[in-house]
Amino acid sequence: MTLKEKRAAALKAAEAIITGAKAAGRSATDEEMTQFDGFVTEVKGFDTELERVSRSEKSFADLKGLFRAEDPAAPLDGGAEAEAKSLSAHFIKSVGTETLARTRGVKGAGVSTKTEYKANTDTHVTGGGVSGPLDAFLVETDRTLVRGAQDLTPVSSMLGQGTITIGSAIQYFIEGVIEGDVDAVAENGTKAQLHIADPTPKIAYLRTLAGYTKVTDEYFEDLALLSGEIDGRLIRRLARAVEREVLTGNGTGAHLTGLLNVSGVQTLTATAKGVPLAEAILDATTLIEDNTDGLSADAVLLNRADFVAMRKAKDSNGQYYGGGFFTGAYGNGAVIDGSSLWDGLRIVVSPFVPSGTALVGAFLDAATLYTKGGVRVEMTNSNQDDFINDRVTLRAQRRAALATRVPAGLVKITVTPVV
Numbered sequence: 001m002t003l004k005e006k007r008a009a010a011l012k013a014a015e016a017i018i019t020g021a022k023a024a025g026r027s028a029t030d031e032e033m034t035q036f037d038g039f040v041t042e043v044k045g046f047d048t049e050l051e052r053v054s055r056s057e058k059s060f061a062d063l064k065g066l067f068r069a070e071d072p073a074a075p076l077d078g079g080a081e082a083e084a085k086s087l088s089a090h091f092i093k094s095v096g097t098e099t100l101a102r103t104r105g106v107k108g109a110g111v112s113t114k115t116e117y118k119a120n121t122d123t124h125v126t127g128g129g130v131s132g133p134l135d136a137f138l139v140e141t142d143r144t145l146v147r148g149a150q151d152l153t154p155v156s157s158m159l160g161q162g163t164i165t166i167g168s169a170i171q172y173f174i175e176g177v178i179e180g181d182v183d184a185v186a187e188n189g190t191k192a193q194l195h196i197a198d199p200t201p202k203i204a205y206l207r208t209l210a211g212y213t214k215v216t217d218e219y220f221e222d223l224a225l226l227s228g229e230i231d232g233r234l235i236r237r238l239a240r241a242v243e244r245e246v247l248t249g250n251g252t253g254a255h256l257t258g259l260l261n262v263s264g265v266q267t268l269t270a271t272a273k274g275v276p277l278a279e280a281i282l283d284a285t286t287l288i289e290d291n292t293d294g295l296s297a298d299a300v301l302l303n304r305a306d307f308v309a310m311r312k313a314k315d316s317n318g319q320y321y322g323g324g325f326f327t328g329a330y331g332n333g334a335v336i337d338g339s340s341l342w343d344g345l346r347i348v349v350s351p352f353v354p355s356g357t358a359l360v361g362a363f364l365d366a367a368t369l370y371t372k373g374g375v376r377v378e379m380t381n382s383n384q385d386d387f388i389n390d391r392v393t394l395r396a397q398r399r400a401a402l403a404t405r406v407p408a409g410l411v412k413i414t415v416t417p418v419v
Contacts, residue, residue, distance in 0.1 A: 152240050152243060160367065172201075211238060247259055248352055265407050268411055270415045272415060281345070292408050299348050299363055301350055306358065322338060356415040362409040369401075371398065372401075376397050378394075
């Protein structure tokens, strides 16, 4: 199949997933969305490859034009190499237009050539694409840059979302203890009394997370692809910083108070990783339902090492509890994808959860992440001495506040081995 045919097939497969879900009157499943994202990535990859092929064809067309004879009637292919009629023509022909374009505007860079005449018995060669006269055309550049994981804020996206439009803080309330409850009442009977203790007011302040990087004017102008990638990486690093603060911020100085450090969070211990930790996670879901007004756990956050230890746990027969690496447990069924635990409790693996710690929570209801103004990306050449040094400063920042409304909706589990 050609690149265009492969692209069309991937696009059709992605469209079929969404169309099938709509036809069934439902949303796409996590597995379907994973497949959909894979096909979309393939389509983008084919687009990049098609663009590279197009550029390559244009480069060879430019190369052909460099060797055009002075006589319009002279053949372009198969004839003798056209002779340069002037020193400037020889210079351009020897160096190549692409090399000149790359050099233009670069400080301290230059190109040179020397006049050499070949004997009529010499064989013309390319120079191997290393140091020959055609190296600018024979060395191909792979412009595909390796990117990190794209889903950098799985925890932040699970929380309730809010926006602060005025001021730099938001007040919220932690509900007091509920005393009594609604109950059935017999005829002429006394009604049941319900009392909710006074709520505790809290204030969540906006905190700024930001970072910057510098590039030269030449780098920014001549390597647009890489300058765009820096812009992209800066934003992704900002997203990671928000995720880190949401989980582990210590609440001092300019830091948020992260979910792992909020007071009022319920706690449990597990005697070891693997099976004991998995059982403690199930117990944590019960704690949330028992000690909140009807909240249910929707996810568990784990460190990669703890998730792997749980995935590799075996029974007394040496069989993996979560199924083997080729089939389900005892050879039954397909391989389990490992995205959920117990009764569909979503597993989120995060590098910001310390090893030996797990956090179970009703994240959507227990906490809200407030932002103001969205992500801001700015650049200037007037920072410090940037202007006189031909530099550009790129800056990305985001303002966020975290309000943990129902601390009891979170359970922090710590692995504490029995001595």
